[in-house]
Amino acid sequence: MTNLALGPIGIATGLNSxxxxxxxxxxxxxLGYPAIWLSxxxxxxxxxxxxxxxxTNSIQFISGILAVDTxxxxxxxxxxxQLEASDPGRFTVGLGGAHGPKPLATLxxxxxxxxxVPTERRLLAALGPRMLELARDRSEGVYPFLITxxxxxxxxQLLGPDKLLAVNHLVVxxxxxxxxxxxxxxxxxxxxxxxxxxxxLKRQGFSDSxxxxxxxxxxxxxxxxxxxxxxxxxLQEHHAAGVDHVAINVITGVTGPQPIAEWQTxxxxxxxx
Numbered sequence: 001m002t003n004l005a006l007g008p009i010g011i012a013t014g015l016n017s018x019x020x021x022x023x024x025x026x027x028x029x030x031l032g033y034p035a036i037w038l039s040x041x042x043x044x045x046x047x048x049x050x051x052x053x054x055x056t057n058s059i060q061f062i063s064g065i066l067a068v069d070t071x072x073x074x075x076x077x078x079x080x081x082q083l084e085a086s087d088p089g090r091f092t093v094g095l096g097g098a099h100g101p102k103p104l105a106t107l108x109x110x111x112x113x114x115x116x117v118p119t120e121r122r123l124l125a126a127l128g129p130r131m132l133e134l135a136r137d138r139s140e141g142v143y144p145f146l147i148t149x150x151x152x153x154x155x156x157q158l159l160g161p162d163k164l165l166a167v168n169h170l171v172v173x174x175x176x177x178x179x180x181x182x183x184x185x186x187x188x189x190x191x192x193x194x195x196x197x198x199x200x201l202k203r204q205g206f207s208d209s210x211x212x213x214x215x216x217x218x219x220x221x222x223x224x225x226x227x228x229x230x231x232x233x234x235l236q237e238h239h240a241a242g243v244d245h246v247a248i249n250v251i252t253g254v255t256g257p258q259p260i261a262e263w264q265t266x267x268x269x270x271x272x273x
Contacts, residue, residue, distance in 0.1 A: 002164035002244055003120045004092065004140055009235070009270045010035035012064060012168045012247035013258060014042025015052060022055040024258035029059040031267045037064035037143070037168065037247045040097065046071065046079040053087050060090050064143050064168065064247070065125040067097025068106060073113035080117045093117050094143050096125030104134055111138050123164065127200040132158045140164050141244075144200075146191055148221050149241040151204045156242030166245040167238050170223035171231055173250065173262045183253040184223035185214045224248075228269035236273065 011033050015021040028036055038049065038061060052061055066076060076093060083091040093114070098106040107124070114122065124135035126142040132155055135142045141164025142155065156165055170187060174180040191197040192211045201211060210218050224234035235246045248270065250259040 002141060002162065004164050006060060006062075006164075006166065006245045007034040007271075008239060008245060008273045009033070010037060010062075010166075010245060010247045011263060012037040012039065012249040014039035015048065015258075016042065016044050017048045017051040020258070021048075022052065024260055025052050025056050025059065027258075027260050028263055029056045031263055032271050033059065033263065033267070035060040035062060035245070035247070037062045037094070037166075040065045040067055040070075046075060049079060049091060050083065053083055053090050058090070060092065062092040062123065062143070062166075063094045064123075065094045065096035068095055068110045069097060069099055073110050077114055077116035080121070092121050092123060092140075094123040094125065095139075104130060107131075107134060108138070123166070126155075127196060128203065129158060136160065136163055141166065143168065143247075145249075146170075146188070146197055146201065146222055148204050149237040149243075152238055152243050153241040164245065165243050166247060167243050168247045168249050169235060169238065171235075171248045171250045171262075171266070172223055172225035172252075173228070173231070173259075173265060175226050175230075177225075179253075180223075180225035181216055181219045183251055184219050184225060186253070187251050188214055188219065188222055228266050231266065232269050232273060235270070239273070 011028050015038055049061055080093055120140045122139045123141050123143050124139050126132045126135045127144055132142060136159050143166045145168040159165060170184055172180045172183050198211055206218060224231040238246050250262045252259055
């Protein structure tokens with residue numbers, strides 16, 4: 001059993017230090033969500049994590065993920081120590097984004113420097129088996145994106161029973177199949193062009209033609225859509241496969257505003273899981 005108590009459902013989204021983002025974080029907390037996973041791409045800097053913690057009372061924040069080629073280990077450690085002093089237990093360090101010819105060596109060296117952050121308070125954005133093994137040995141667990149429940153079951157076997165397996169899963173609160181799949185397909189199509197995600201999807205059994213065409217069956221596996229009950233049933237497939245926590249990545253087809261209304265609609269059903 002993992003040491004991180006995040007509950008079965010959280011939120012994955014991109015936030016900054018704007019009043020709108022701080023209000024969205026507070027709204028998620030008021031709705032009862034226990035954790036927010038901060039998307040690394042939209043994150044403008046480590047100060048945003050401090051600002052978000054300061055704008056809320058108890059909700060946990062996890063960087064999902066901080067790219068190790070963007071943020072130095074010293075800066076990450078300093079932010080962690082600052083928040084442990086002011087708001088203990090509310091920030092967990094999620095790492096990834098090691099590029100270049102030797103990503104495992106890069107991450108290992110980074111973790112060697114990150115001594116201020118204990119193993120149980122750091123996670124890795126692992127996809128492949130070697131990265132899963134590194135996460136098992138040097139962190140509290142993993143936070144993959146775009147994985148199927150069957151692959152989650154394989155990851156659980158490799159990680160063992162005592163590590164956190166948290167999954168970022170796309171969610172579309174839309175009951176019209178064509179519209180829901182169109183919204184999901186638009187997001188998934190971007191990631192199929194990224195080599196690491198393309199390789200991960202192929203490991204999961206998807207073909208080159210699947211990656212090019214994104215058939216309905218593939219979209220339905222990688223995104224939960226429909227009414228709240230249907231979405232909950234889909235997410236439960238991950239829990240049944242051994243996932244501890246699912247971070248819902250709500251997409252609406254509109255870029256910009258935080259999906260607070262969708263979080264609110266989903267909360268009564270998902271937080272009852």
